[in-house]
Amino acid sequence: MARYIGPKTKIVRKFGEPIYGVDKTLEKKNYPPGQHGINRKRKKVSEYGTQLSEKQKAKYTYGVLEKQFHKTFEEAARMGGITGENLLKLLESRLDNVVYRLGIAPSRAAARQLVSHRHITVNGNVVNIPSYSLKVGDVVAVREKSKSLEVITESLAGKRNRYPWLEWDGATMSGRFLQKPEREDIPENIKEQLIVELYSK
Template sequence: MARYTGPKSRIARRFGEAIFGPDKVLSKRNFPPGQHGNNRRKKTSEYGVMLAEKQKAKYTYGVLEKQFRNMFEKAARTSGITGEILLQNLECRLDNVVYRLGIAPTRAAARQLVGHKHIIVDGEVVNIPSYAVKPGQIIGVREKSKSLEVIANALAGFNHSKYPWIEWDENTKSGKLLHKPERADIPENIKEQLIVELYSK
């Protein structure tokens, strides 16, 4: 499966935000990468700002261009605010829900756990990271995978009350998607209206 495997700190520095989680490099070198990263004075065009916002959303959720455009088009066909629906759909991807539940420390790790068949949805193994989780579905860890060190370490001390749209059951090591998140509850710093404007050009 094609996905970005290059240096993540470089991408985080490009946007000036720790989009992949805490980043020591970003705190030391909080300017864009490249030979002239520290000296850029050129003003970014309106199109450049919109494009950067779309790229940031893609890298944050680990989605490729074609997949992202398909998600946007699906959101545009749904009644409601297109940008909000797009973010809600991204949040309801299985790899993202696994990450939000604290089963994995990063979205990339969550994608790997899903791909390696460690995650179950309503008792059935699902190994498709882009699987759209529906409200009411139960997402858990396979019985034989519960002892995995990466899962145990991620869950240790994780604050499960952080996200009001999901519920965690410590006894069964499973979580439930209560409803699609409200925009105000999604912590990602993404200006979704810019993405809508970009695709509407």
């Protein structure tokens, strides 16, 4: 499997942003990774380099590989409207992302694992495909026999964020996908227009 499983702090330092959530590493080492990171002179990045970096940031943030990301972009382009916003809406509609947003898992990687290990249901049926695209009205829930899993209970105990496109019911450990999110509601610092420009070349 070609998914990145190396040190996350290395990626965080590469982009200079806490793309995986709160990361204290940036406070101590706010410079690129590598032997010469602290002394490396910041070269003027080309337009292409800036666009490529933004695409890589989006891929690492949502945990999507190149082929799947390109496929998602093509779908976004076919939807009509603003392609960049459509792209983020599709990424936010992924099952693993919604499991993370609902607070069932502490990270997207953990959410992907919960889905793959059959701990999550959609409309009452077990779905083990992290990239499964949710439709408006779908109900995402923790499988009955998985409700006591430590990773889930601990994550829900620390759950703080609320998103207007999701509705959470703590009693049943389930959430409803109310609508595809508006761009201003998505907290990720991604300049989606740069990704569109990159693919338009």
